[in-house]
Amino acid sequence: MVSNLLATRRRRFMAVVAASVMAGGLALTAQGPDPQTAVNNAFNQFKTLKEGKNADYIPALAKVDPNLYGIALITVDGKVYTAGDIKTEVSIQSISKVFTMAQVIQEQGLDAIEKRIGVDATGARFNSIIAVEGVRTVVGTGAPEMNPLVNPGAISATSMVTGANSDAVWKKIIGTYNDYAGRQLTVLQDVYKSESDSNQRNQAIGALMLAYGYIKSNWPQAVDLYTRQCSVGVNARDLAMMAATLAAGGKNPVTGKVVLDAAKVPGVLAVMATAGLYDDSGKWLYHTGLPAKSGVGGGIIAVAPGKFGIAVISPPLDDAGNSVRAQRTITAISNALGANPYAVRPK
Numbered sequence: 001m002v003s004n005l006l007a008t009r010r011r012r013f014m015a016v017v018a019a020s021v022m023a024g025g026l027a028l029t030a031q032g033p034d035p036q037t038a039v040n041n042a043f044n045q046f047k048t049l050k051e052g053k054n055a056d057y058i059p060a061l062a063k064v065d066p067n068l069y070g071i072a073l074i075t076v077d078g079k080v081y082t083a084g085d086i087k088t089e090v091s092i093q094s095i096s097k098v099f100t101m102a103q104v105i106q107e108q109g110l111d112a113i114e115k116r117i118g119v120d121a122t123g124a125r126f127n128s129i130i131a132v133e134g135v136r137t138v139v140g141t142g143a144p145e146m147n148p149l150v151n152p153g154a155i156s157a158t159s160m161v162t163g164a165n166s167d168a169v170w171k172k173i174i175g176t177y178n179d180y181a182g183r184q185l186t187v188l189q190d191v192y193k194s195e196s197d198s199n200q201r202n203q204a205i206g207a208l209m210l211a212y213g214y215i216k217s218n219w220p221q222a223v224d225l226y227t228r229q230c231s232v233g234v235n236a237r238d239l240a241m242m243a244a245t246l247a248a249g250g251k252n253p254v255t256g257k258v259v260l261d262a263a264k265v266p267g268v269l270a271v272m273a274t275a276g277l278y279d280d281s282g283k284w285l286y287h288t289g290l291p292a293k294s295g296v297g298g299g300i301i302a303v304a305p306g307k308f309g310i311a312v313i314s315p316p317l318d319d320a321g322n323s324v325r326a327q328r329t330i331t332a333i334s335n336a337l338g339a340n341p342y343a344v345r346p347k
């Protein structure tokens with residue numbers, strides 16, 4: 001009797017899960033809140049959080065409204081859930097590194113990044129020069145221990161995008177970002193100018209990367225294009241769409257355009273999991289299990305493979321350069337939705 005009852009309950013539970021999976025490839029609603037409730041709950045929980053400080057080493061970033069707060073979650077079947085300000089643009093900053101890396105991988109294969117730059121954590125800050133010195137001896141041995149999400153690796157990845165001249169390379173970079181976002185993005189000129197005037201450290205990194213063989217020629221062009229890619233304006237919805245495209249195996253869930261071959265997506269996500277939040281990447285993964293990427297403009301994206309992409313914008317950062325409120329918000333939402341890919345319920 002009791003076992004019949006249990007069997008009936010189990011069948012009903014499985015039917016709910018199956019219906020949810022069939023409805024959108026998601027089991028998000030089988031238990032726990034639906035995505036909009038999870039997004040609203042997190043927004044209400046963190047809307048008054050004031051910790052952290054805007055980046056100010058790029059003067060234009062210090063002027064951005066620190067109260068800006070927007071959340072967007074987009075499922076792999078294109079459903080959009082939002083809260084707060086999802087229209088105001090900030091500069092994409094380091095989140096751009098993911099999509100330039102993806103562009104190089106799409107054109108030249110996974111090996112190209114692994115062999116030239118590496119896919120290992122440096123454990124150092126994003127613009128560390130000591131990290132360059134620490135790994136320079138292995139250039140040419142086939143085992144560089146850098147990655148395309150810290151500045152030395154990112155500037156090198158930008159230098160790997162092919163094109164007859166700077167304009168041609170830029171068209172490819174921005175074209176790729178547009179495809180991920182599903183709309184035409186533009187450079188925030190005040191940020192580009194401000195960062196160009198204050199990026200001497202990145203220029204030093206560019207020159208070093210040429211000296212050590214990571215960049216083959218014209219490091220000033222690579223640094224300029226890198227600065228420009230960091231200055232692209234995005235809102236929370238754009239960033240969520242870019243993340244959702246990775247979550248959906250490289251296909252933009254709204255436009256349907258395939259931007260990255262499905263077979264190449266796991267490599268991109270692996271580097272995000274390893275180095276997406278710099279020296280705090282381990283801590284982040286420990287709490288969420290999700291590949292992610294932060295930017296000093298205040299955005300963070302995270303990818304729940306096969307489920308959704310999520311983005312939060314909130315400019316004040318912690319000491320590692322990651323948005324305080326975005327980290328807390330994404331952790332709360334993804335955990336409420338059971339999105340940690342390492343969390344398996346025993347059968």
Ligand code: DON
Binds near residue numbers: 092095202227320321
């Ligand atoms: O290279 C820089 O300094 C910036 N354009 C990007 C840095 C960044 O976003 C690091 N992120 N957390």
